[in-house]
Amino acid sequence: MIRALLLTVALASAACRAAPPSPGQRSGPTVAGLEGAALYARYCTSCHGAQGGGDGVNAPNLDPRPRLHRDPAWSRSRSDSALAAAIRDGRGRAMPRFGRTLKPHEIADLVAGLREIAEKGNRP
C-alpha cells in the first residue's frame, strides 16, 4: 500500500518533470527561415531564381551572372557578416544594394534564409 502510494507520488512527480525538449526539436519552419524566405521571394528571386539557382527571369541580362545560392560550399566560405554586407552594400554593379531598403534585422533574416537554401543544396 505504502509502496503504491509512493509509486504514485513518484510517478506524478516524474510526469510533472518531463524531460526538456531534445536539441533541435522543432515543428514547422523556423521563424527566421520563414521571414527570410518571404523576403527572398519578394526581392531576390527575379535575379537569383526561385530556388536560388542563379536563374531568375532577369538573370540572362546580367553580367556577371547572379550567384548560385544552392551551393553549400559557397555558403560555408562566407561569414554571416560577409553575406549581410553583400546584401547591404551590393556587389559589383549588377547586384543592387539593399541596405537602405531593408532593415538590419531583415537582412539578418535573409542571411538565415540563404543558409537554408544553401544547405538544401541541389536537392529540390
Next chain:
Amino acid sequence: MASAEETTRTDSAPAHDDRERRALGWMDRLLALSSLGLCALFAYTVLAEVSPEWGPLQREYGRLLAVDPSGKGARAPRGIQQIHVQPLELVDRCTSCHLGADKPRVASTGTRAVLAPHPGSMLELHPPERFGCSSCHDGQGRATSREKAHGREANWAEPLLLGRFVQASCAQCHARASAPRAPDLRVGIATMRRRNCAGCHVVPDLDEDRRFGPDLGRIAEKTSRDWVFAWLKRPAAQLAGARMPDFGLSDREAASLVAFLFSVPPPPRPPAAPVAGKGAEAGRALFSESRCITCHAVQGKGGTLAPELARVGSKLARPWLEGWLRDPKAHDPATIMPRFRLSEEQIGSIADYLGEEFEDEDAERWQRAAASALARDREASAGDGRKLALHYNCAGCHSIADLRPAKIGPEHTELGLKPVARIDFGAKASLPRTRLAYLREKLRDPRGFSKGLRMPRFDLSEEARESVLVTLLSFKDRRYPASVRAAGERRPWHGRPPPGPVGELVRELSCLECHALDGRGGTLAPDLSLEGSQVERPWLARYLAQPTTLRPSLTERMLQLRLRADEVGLLVEYLVAARRADGVKSARELFGAAGAPDPESALHGRRIFHERLSCPSCHATPHGARGYLGPDLSAVGSRLQPGWIYHQLLDPVRARPGSIEPRLGVSPADARALAAYLATLRAPPASAPTETSP
C-alpha cells in the same frame, strides 16, 4: 448502573476486545498510511519548491555563462522570472526556463533549445517588455511547470502555438490580409475569401457583401443539363481550380438540382441576331490582343481572377456566349468581367475561337455518363431540387430564383477559443482531442464526423489547408487596447470608384479589381492614386487607347478594352486633374526656366545610370542596359514627368509603397542628372506604341 455496565463488558469481554483490537488495527493502519501519504505529499511539495523545474536549467545557464568568453561577469537569473505587461494584462513566467530567449546567444551553448535565444528578429519588432510571450505563443504564462505553462491541459483553452501556428496570434493586432511576416494568415484569409467561407459562416475580416458564384438565372441558356449534372457531381473534375466545393451528391440529388435549375424561367433579354465571326484565327488574335489571360487561365497558364477557359468550348451555348461577350454585366451585375468594346463581328470571331479551340477532350465521357444518369432518375423533381438547394444554401454563393442566402454554419468569430469539450469528435474517435486536430480533419473530411453534416469538401492542397488552419485558429479577440494594435492596416477588399460619370465608367470597366485608388482596390496592377503627377498626359491618352507592355516579365498586362475616344478623355481628365501627389516638382522647378534638361547634365546622368549605379540590372535603355525586371526605360521621357522621376529616385519606397525598387541612396544632384538623362529618352515621334504580344 455502573456495575451493570461493568458486567456487560466483562461478559462479552473476549469477543468485544478482539473486535475492537481488529477495528483499531484497521484504523491504525489507515491512519498510518494516510499520514505517510501526507508526509510524502508534504515532502514532495517542499521538494518541488526547493527544486523546481527551472532550478537545474538556471544552474546550467549559470555554468554556461561562467565559461562564455563574451558574457563576462553575467549572472544567470535566480528564482521565478516574470514579464508583466500592464496594457495587455499579461504575466508571463516563461523566462524562468527560457533563460536565453531575450538575450544574445551564449557562445558555448546552442544545443539546448530551451536556453537558446528566440530565433529570428521577431523580438526586435515585438520587445518582450511590451508584448510578453503568451500574446504570440499562447500557453499559460503564469504557470511555473512545463506542462502547465505550455497549456497542454485538457481545460486550458489556448495551448502553446509553435512554428507556423504562431501566426494565428498576429491577427490580434494586424489585419489578416496584410499581416506582415504572416504568409499563412494572408494566404489563409485569401483562400477563405476565394472559397467564400462567409457564404455559410460569419467570418471575421470577410464581411463584404459580394456574391461569389455566378448568377444561375440563365443557366438553361448558358449550358446543357449534362454539363450541370457533371459539374454538380464533381466540380474539380470539370474545371481545374474550381472554387465550388464537392457536395458529395448522389446521382438522384444532382438530377433533382438539375431539374430545379432548369425549371427556373430565365429573365427576358433583348433579342439578338446570331453573329457571324471571321473564324477561329481572327478570334485567336483578338483573344491575345485583348489580354484575356490577364484574368483567365488557359491550361493553367494565366491569371486567377477569372475561371480557367481550357474546356469552355464544350460547355457554353453559342448564343449565351455571344450575349455575355457583348455585355457581361447585363447578364450578371455582380461579375467583375468588364465589357470589352467589341464589334458584332469581333464577338463572333472570339466565339468561333472559343468554340473550336477550347473543346473538352473528355466531353464525350461525362456527357454519356450524365445523360444516362439523368435518364435513369426520371423521378427527380424540381421540388426536391429546390429543397436541396435550400438545404445546402446554394444561395450563399449564387443568385437563384427567389432563394435567400443564409449563414447555415456556425460562426467563426471565436473558433480559435472553442472549448475542446464542446467539439463533437463523433465517429473520429481516434483523433487526438485537440482543437487543431479537429479542425485539420474537418477541412480534410468535413462530413466524416457524423451523419447529416452539410459542409462540402473543398478541393485544397494540404499546404493551403494548413494556411487556412492557421487562419481559423486566429479567430478570437483578446480585445487588446488600440495602443498596441497596428494602426490603419485593414485594407478593404473593395475599391471605391470616384463619384460621377467617371466613377460609373470605372465601375463598369472593373478598373479597381486590379488597380487601387487611395489604398483601396486590387493589387495586381499599379496603384493609380497619384497617376496625374506621374505620367505625361499624351502618353496616358495613348496608353488607355492602346495599352503597351511596360514590364516584360509579367504575364498580367493591361487589358485592351477598345475604349472610345470620349471614354479615354474622361479617364485622362480625371486622373490628370484629381490624382496628384504633393511635393512633386514641375519640369520648370527641376530644370530652370527652359523646363527642359540641358545636354550636359543629361550626359552626366547617363554615366551615373550605366557606370555607377546598378540601374542596368533591372531596366533597359537604348544605351546598353538590358534589365528585364523593372519597366523598360527606352522611352520613359515620353511617359513619366521628370519631376516624378526625380521624386522617385530620391526614395522609391516612399514614392511607390509596395514597389520592390530598392533605395540606392541617390543624392539630389545625382537624381537631377538622372532625371535629365531619362527625360531625353523619348519615343520616336509619330510611331504610336504598338502591342506586340505572342
